Amino acid sequence: MPPKNLPEEKKIVVFLEKMNALDDKRQTWIDQVRAEGMSEPIAEEIQAAITGLEDSGVNRTRYMVEFAKLVKQWRLAAGAKQFRKH
DSSP: OOOOOOHHHHHHHHHHHHOOSOHHHHHHHHHHHHHHOOOHHHHHHHHHHHHTOOSOHHHHHHHHHHHHHHHHHHHHHHHHHHHHHO
16 A cells, blocks of 8 residues: 655645756656655666756756655654654
8 A cells, every 4th residue: 555645745746847957867757756655776867867958047946945845744754644653
């Protein structure tokens, strides 16, 4: 049974859906987040892909800042969820 996605994971999916720069791997990441939930390796892979964009500096910088914010929110929410379980 797939895990229940956190609201922060849903925000990451929305971010990936509206980001049209990484069409080749974007759908794979969306499917992974929906099926398994967000994970550190997925976050690192997306961050590396955004960093390697040949897009104009403004768009790349905007994507990097927005994704970093979403990952930070996801980490805090995931940590809080783990803390409540104990």
